[in-house]
Amino acid sequence: MADHTTAAPPVLSIRDLRVSTCGREPVEILKGVGFDIAPGETVCLVGESGSGKSVTSLVTMDLLPQGELCATSGSVKLNGEEILTATPARTKTLRGSDMAMIFQEPMTALNPVLKIGLQMDEVYRAHRRMSPAERRQAALEVFASVHLPDPPRIYDSYPHQLSGGQRQRVMIAMALALKPRLLIADEPTTALDVTTQKQILTLIRELQEQQNTAVLFITHDMGVVADIADRVCVMRHGEMVESGTVEEVLSRPTQLYTQALLRAVPSLTPRKPRPEVTGTPAIEVNALEKVFQIGSLAGQLMGRAPHRVHAVNRVSFRLAQGRTLGIVGESGSGKSTVARCVLRLEDPSAGEIRIDGQDIARLRAGKALASARRRVQMVFQDPNRSLNPRLRIAESMIEGPLNLGESRASALGRAGELIEVVGLPRTSLQRFPHQFSGGQRQRIAIARALMMDPEVIVADEAVSALDVSVQAQVLELLADLQAKRNLAILFITHDLRVAAQICDEVMVMRRGAVVEHGPAAEVLAHPRHDYTRSLIAAAPGRDWDFAAGRRLEVLT
Amino acid sequence: MLYYLLRRLLMAVPVMFLIALIVFLLLRLTPGDPAQAIAGDQASPEQIAAIRDSLGLDAPLTTQFTTWIGNMLHGDFGNSLISQRPVLEMIGQRIGPTLALATVAMILTVIISLPLGVAAARRHGGLVDRLVMSLSVLGFSVPIFVIGYVLIGIFAVHLKWFPVQGYKPLSDGIWPFLHRIFLPGLALSSIYIALVSRMTRAAMLEVLREDYIRTARAKGLSERVVLFRHALRNAAIPILTVVGTGFAMMISGVVVTETVFNVPGLGRLVVDAVLARDYPLIQAIILLTAGTYVVINLLIDVSYALTDPRIRYQ
Numbered sequence: 008m009a010d011h012t013t014a015a016p017p018v019l020s021i022r023d024l025r026v027s028t029c030g031r032e033p034v035e036i037l038k039g040v041g042f043d044i045a046p047g048e049t050v051c052l053v054g055e056s057g058s059g060k061s062v063t064s065l066v067t068m069d070l071l072p073q074g075e076l077c078a079t080s081g082s083v084k085l086n087g088e089e090i091l092t093a094t095p096a097r098t099k100t101l102r103g104s105d106m107a108m109i110f111q112e113p114m115t116a117l118n119p120v121l122k123i124g125l126q127m128d129e130v131y132r133a134h135r136r137m138s139p140a141e142r143r144q145a146a147l148e149v150f151a152s153v154h155l156p157d158p159p160r161i162y163d164s165y166p167h168q169l170s171g172g173q174r175q176r177v178m179i180a181m182a183l184a185l186k187p188r189l190l191i192a193d194e195p196t197t198a199l200d201v202t203t204q205k206q207i208l209t210l211i212r213e214l215q216e217q218q219n220t221a222v223l224f225i226t227h228d229m230g231v232v233a234d235i236a237d238r239v240c241v242m243r244h245g246e247m248v249e250s251g252t253v254e255e256v257l258s259r260p261t262q263l264y265t266q267a268l269l270r271a272v273p274s275l276t277p278r279k280p281r282p283e284v285t286g287t288p289a290i291e292v293n294a295l296e297k298v299f300q301i302g303s304l305a306g307q308l309m310g311r312a313p314h315r316v317h318a319v320n321r322v323s324f325r326l327a328q329g330r331t332l333g334i335v336g337e338s339g340s341g342k343s344t345v346a347r348c349v350l351r352l353e354d355p356s357a358g359e360i361r362i363d364g365q366d367i368a369r370l371r372a373g374k375a376l377a378s379a380r381r382r383v384q385m386v387f388q389d390p391n392r393s394l395n396p397r398l399r400i401a402e403s404m405i406e407g408p409l410n411l412g413e414s415r416a417s418a419l420g421r422a423g424e425l426i427e428v429v430g431l432p433r434t435s436l437q438r439f440p441h442q443f444s445g446g447q448r449q450r451i452a453i454a455r456a457l458m459m460d461p462e463v464i465v466a467d468e469a470v471s472a473l474d475v476s477v478q479a480q481v482l483e484l485l486a487d488l489q490a491k492r493n494l495a496i497l498f499i500t501h502d503l504r505v506a507a508q509i510c511d512e513v514m515v516m517r518r519g520a521v522v523e524h525g526p527a528a529e530v531l532a533h534p535r536h537d538y539t540r541s542l543i544a545a546a547p548g549r550d551w552d553f554a555a556g557r558r559l560e561v562l563t
Numbered sequence: 564m565l566y567y568l569l570r571r572l573l574m575a576v577p578v579m580f581l582i583a584l585i586v587f588l589l590l591r592l593t594p595g596d597p598a599q600a601i602a603g604d605q606a607s608p609e610q611i612a613a614i615r616d617s618l619g620l621d622a623p624l625t626t627q628f629t630t631w632i633g634n635m636l637h638g639d640f641g642n643s644l645i646s647q648r649p650v651l652e653m654i655g656q657r658i659g660p661t662l663a664l665a666t667v668a669m670i671l672t673v674i675i676s677l678p679l680g681v682a683a684a685r686r687h688g689g690l691v692d693r694l695v696m697s698l699s700v701l702g703f704s705v706p707i708f709v710i711g712y713v714l715i716g717i718f719a720v721h722l723k724w725f726p727v728q729g730y731k732p733l734s735d736g737i738w739p740f741l742h743r744i745f746l747p748g749l750a751l752s753s754i755y756i757a758l759v760s761r762m763t764r765a766a767m768l769e770v771l772r773e774d775y776i777r778t779a780r781a782k783g784l785s786e787r788v789v790l791f792r793h794a795l796r797n798a799a800i801p802i803l804t805v806v807g808t809g810f811a812m813m814i815s816g817v818v819v820t821e822t823v824f825n826v827p828g829l830g831r832l833v834v835d836a837v838l839a840r841d842y843p844l845i846q847a848i849i850l851l852t853a854g855t856y857v858v859i860n861l862l863i864d865v866s867y868a869l870t871d872p873r874i875r876y877q
Contacts, residue, residue, distance in 0.1 A: 070780055070781060099783050099784075102781055102782065103781065103783030104783060112774055116774045117778065118775040119797070119872075119873060120871050120872060120873075121792070133783050133784050134783060165872040167873050181778075
């Protein structure tokens with residue numbers, strides 16, 4: 008951590024920054040934001056979506072969308088130089104050399120049609136006079152410094168040939184190639200798995216220490232804040248709510264909003280186990296397998312062996328009514344494929360899926376499968392995309408029941424009741440998805456699943472796209488519905504904190520196989536398998552007790 | 564990739580056969596009799612019958628069809644009913660000007676419409692954007708012969724920069740060739756300029772919203788590099804599709820432009836052949852057109868893989 012007593016002039020100094028939308032009726036997006044970042048210091052901007060964190064970073068980089076947002080007053084100084092009044096040519100020179108930025112989504116932040124080497128090369132060509140051989144050499148060195156394996160191969164690859172973690176390393180390499188004084192990281196690990204996130208955070212810290220970079224880190228994850236911040240600024244609705252050192256803000260928050268944010272962070276300590284239920288399980292999966300074959304029929308005829316991927320390998324579990332099973336694992340672990348098989352969105356290659364005793368794994372499409380599908384309903388990850396934007400909420404909700412032969416009037420009646428059950432007014436039925444917030448849309452998605460009167464709900468990362476406070480509300484709603492309707496919930500998540508709070512049992516998957524399965528309290532508190540341990544170790548902020556507001560002695 | 568190309572070419576065989584069958588039947592179903600056309604209005608029924616017999620038009624349709632297909636497999640596409648010359652030779656004479664016209668028109672299209680589309684997208688809603696959009700409406704709505712005569716009026720008659728009409732092959736020298744083909748090429752390209760610049764603008768607007776464009780700007784790259792290297796290549800696929808199919812459409816005949824500028828191309832040959840019910844000629848031209856489409860579509864698909872490394876064929 009940096010030493011704040013040194014009087015080094017700040018690298019970035021923002022004072023009373025105000026940003027509004029352009030046009031006849033400007034709406035103020037940033038209402039007087041200000042903070043400093045010293046060399047070698049990490050300042051975390053925390054806040055929920057719409058709080059203005061990203062706008063702050065874009066103003067600094069002079070990358071505000073033209074004609075949409077404009078800075079109206081205040082000052083942004085980089086090494087004492089005013090950015091707001093600088094010419095576009097000057098900020099262009101500063102970007103990439105004196106200040107650099109890493110973005111949230113490594114999958115889309117690199118140009119898919121250009122080789123990594125060329126995209127790296129551009130940074131040098133734009134800012135330095137170097138020969139092609141020197142540029143290549145410099146690029147390979149930076150790739151090595153961000154611990155990318157086999158830099159020459161990476162140099163000649165296209166983005167789609169690299170994993171998410173590797174792409175984020177490439178982004179970091181490009182950002183730090185010219186040793187900028189200021190690095191802005193906008194949610195750089197949100198889209199990554201926990202173990203990759205841990206590595207990337209460590210890497211940023213390591214390079215920061217080497218180059219004494221000032222880091223502006225934007226995140227909504229309090230765990231990440233606890234791990235990396237020196238100072239924290241909490242933002243809400245374009246205003247700075249609270250700021251201070253990480254210890255001050257996390258242990259002695261003075262503002263109600265900060266306190267609420269911290270309270271909403273789920274604890275890693277598993278909740279108290281609920282009594283076991285005996286009787287026929289609502290869903291029972293035996294030795295489920297799914298093998299994907301990649302290769303054309305013509306290729307097979309010509310004797311080429313198809314490429315086989317064992318996405319799910321002999322997975323078995325039982326889930327009783329009224330209970331929740333969490334499937335946790337990183338991307339590619341096969342957890343979503345299990346969910347898709349249970350819903351028969353994929354055809355399992357082998358094994359049984361018994362819903363209330365009936366094996367649906369072999370049912371052919373048609374009536375039998377349709378009625379089996381009614382009993383298992385899904386809530387998807389991204390409520391922005393899982394609701395048809397052109398359909399009114401009522402139409403989206405009654406589509407399933409109409410398909411099963413219910414009359415329109417009775418389906419609409421039930422839709423009205425259910426939309427109130429999930430906490431929205433009945434008038435919502437006549438509106439369109441874009442008129443709701445993310446949390447409200449997820450409530451609608453839950454109501455839509457309930458329309459089919461299912462016995463099992465499969466929630467695939469159902470709260471991952473939501474802000475923590477909204478996340479807590481949606482989880483509460485699910486728990487409430489589960490208690491009232493005796494639902495079995497299959498909860499798929501990569502977030503161990505969420506799993507700890509709502510699951511009775513946890514199943515840890517890696518590369519298609521189950522590595523550990525047991526009561527949540529057992530698996531998360533006393534993991535047996537190394538992989539589970541590494542997952543728990545990588546969970547951000549695990550040495551911080553958010554409820555008590557203090558650092559924990561790190562458990563080993 | 565090679566395997567993919569071979570497979571696509573093999574798949575073209577049944578396509579061509581079906582087209583041949585449909586063309587053959589359609590021509591026989593349309594009213595009009597070639598024998599009547601050859602013999603003229605004054606001919607007696609006996610004379611017409613004799614002509615029909617000599618042309619093989621009396622044979623059952625199945626026999627006519629199999630003979631035609633069989634001969635084609637030996638490279639014999641038959642002789643014109645009217646001029647008695649081999650149709651391949653007749654097409655060969657006419658394809659040069661058409662191909663030249665289409666190529667020049669497409670080159671002009673690409674040179675003019677890509678910068679226009681990019682400039683319009685760069686300042687969405689700005690002056691350039693509105694200007695380009697209005698011009699493209701003009702390009703779509705004004706008939707090509709009007710554009711042709713306006714161009715002739717201004718540049719040939721008034722300014723005397725170009726000849727009014729005519730065509731010289733490339734073998735007569737590059738200058739006389741370009742001098743005569745430029746105006747018809749420009750007239751022909753007008754509608755494609757409108758289409759492709761709109762397409763480029765739409766595709767660029769989509770791409771400019773992408774995260775990697777923001778990344779490119781964050782690296783401090785110049786606007787030109789961001790627009791042309793980072794954005795345009797990602798916007799290429801719809802543009803390539805329009806340019807490719809547009810080229811195929813031009814090759815299959817540009818009657819109006821050829822007529823206005825008196826270019827001896829395929830389009831006018833088709834019209835003459837249809838008016839005279841010259842079955843072998845019509846059939847051969849349509850098959851040629853279909854073949855062009857198959858090849859150009861294949862080239863379009865190959866160009867996708869060349870511009871976007873994520874597309875791989877096997």
